[in-house]
Amino acid sequence: MNTRIEIANLQKRYGRKVVIQDMDLILESGKVYGLLGPNGQGKTTLIKCIAGLLTPEKGQILINGEMRETRHKGMISMLADKDLFYKWMTVQDTINFYDTFFEDFDRADSEELIRFMELVPQEKVEKLSKGMKARLKLVLVLSRKAKIYLLDEPLSGIDPVSREKIVETILDRIREDAIMVISSHMVHAIESLLDEVILLSNGKIIAKEEAEVIRSEKGISIDDFYLEVFRHA
Amino acid sequence: MKFDNNRPIYLQIISEIHKDLASGRLVTGQKLPSVRQLAIDYKVNPNTIQRTFRELEGMGMTFTKRGMGTFITEDAEMIEEIKISVVEGYVNAYIESMKALNLSNEEIVEIVQKRLGGVA
Numbered sequence: 001m002n003t004r005i006e007i008a009n010l011q012k013r014y015g016r017k018v019v020i021q022d023m024d025l026i027l028e029s030g031k032v033y034g035l036l037g038p039n040g041q042g043k044t045t046l047i048k049c050i051a052g053l054l055t056p057e058k059g060q061i062l063i064n065g066e067m068r069e070t071r072h073k074g075m076i077s078m079l080a081d082k083d084l085f086y087k088w089m090t091v092q093d094t095i096n097f098y099d100t101f102f103e104d105f106d107r108a109d110s111e112e113l114i115r116f117m118e119l120v121p122q123e124k125v126e127k128l129s130k131g132m133k134a135r136l137k138l139v140l141v142l143s144r145k146a147k148i149y150l151l152d153e154p155l156s157g158i159d160p161v162s163r164e165k166i167v168e169t170i171l172d173r174i175r176e177d178a179i180m181v182i183s184s185h186m187v188h189a190i191e192s193l194l195d196e197v198i199l200l201s202n203g204k205i206i207a208k209e210e211a212e213v214i215r216s217e218k219g220i221s222i223d224d225f226y227l228e229v230f231r232h233a
Numbered sequence: 234m235k236f237d238n239n240r241p242i243y244l245q246i247i248s249e250i251h252k253d254l255a256s257g258r259l260v261t262g263q264k265l266p267s268v269r270q271l272a273i274d275y276k277v278n279p280n281t282i283q284r285t286f287r288e289l290e291g292m293g294m295t296f297t298k299r300g301m302g303t304f305i306t307e308d309a310e311m312i313e314e315i316k317i318s319v320v321e322g323y324v325n326a327y328i329e330s331m332k333a334l335n336l337s338n339e340e341i342v343e344i345v346q347k348r349l350g351g352v353a
Binding site: 031194 | 239243
């Protein structure tokens with residue numbers, strides 16, 4: 001079944017600071033969206049609103065035509081910038097933890113991903129390097145057969161080898177029936193993954209365009225398009 | 234392979250397939266890998282491959298058999314034309330860059346002959 005997110009007139013504030021302003025956005029399954037913009041433009045806030053971790057002051061988020069509710073949480077698999085593991089956990093413990101917690105967790109797939117990412121099941125999570133930890137987080141998030149994937153900065157501060165592994169894994173898990181949103185300020189690294197590009201500035205969408213349209217009509221890469229837009233923003 | 238991010242990726246994949254036809258790595262009637270497989274091979278979004286397939290079919294270069302996949306056309310003449318156009322593309326690009334260096338036709342031919350003589 002297809003999935004559709006409709007965001008209308010969304011507004012989110014932290015105190016007096018408006019972080020998301022009157023935003024309208026439609027996201028459809030089968031597509032990979034790049035949520036792009038420099039730091040502090042509202043990317044994480046938008047993702048958290050969709051995930052239900054933040055409550056907006058105004059506007060609505062509809063998932064398949066219904067108001068976003070707690071029960072929709074089961075449809076959403078999110079990669080947060082924070083680490084959510086206990087210190088004592090091994091790689092295997094995190095897998096077991098996710099497996100008991102999420103109904104849609106695909107254990108066989110997680111084992112395949114662990115191998116591909118060259119993670120060692122017995123290893124303690126706190127001993128992992130930043131790159132390996134990022135790999136593990138992605139394994140956990142993508143092992144869930146969710147309808148909506150929200151990946152917040154999956155590549156930030158990650159070494160090039162891990163980056164390549166992560167991009168390849170995301171690529172391999174793109175599904176017809178799922179929406180994938182990837183936020184990043186490292187445009188170049190995710191360029192070939194994206195169907196559509198959403199540029200965020202000051203809590204507003206300043207551009208939403210198909211990746212191939214940017215390349216064919218403007219004759220430039222997404223990376224250059226991004227620079228062109230934000231240099232003047 | 235690495236793509237030029239300034240040009241539509243689906244067009245670049247189409248020219249890769251053209252090259253494979255010219256070199257004989259792909260032949261008439263041959264089945265193409267699945268969308269998923271090609272997406273992984275080329276490291277691009279499956280929708281990009283789908284777009285590539287749509288364009289190829291639109292140009293008559295491939296056809297789909299229901300439930301069996303996508304196949305290279307059985308039109309040998311068409312494949313021959315593609316081969317010629319790939320070769321011509323390279324030759325033209327070469328001649329153009331030589332002309333930009335102010336070489337005459339005779340000089341270009343001489344250089345190529347000398348070079349090939351040296352290799353063979």
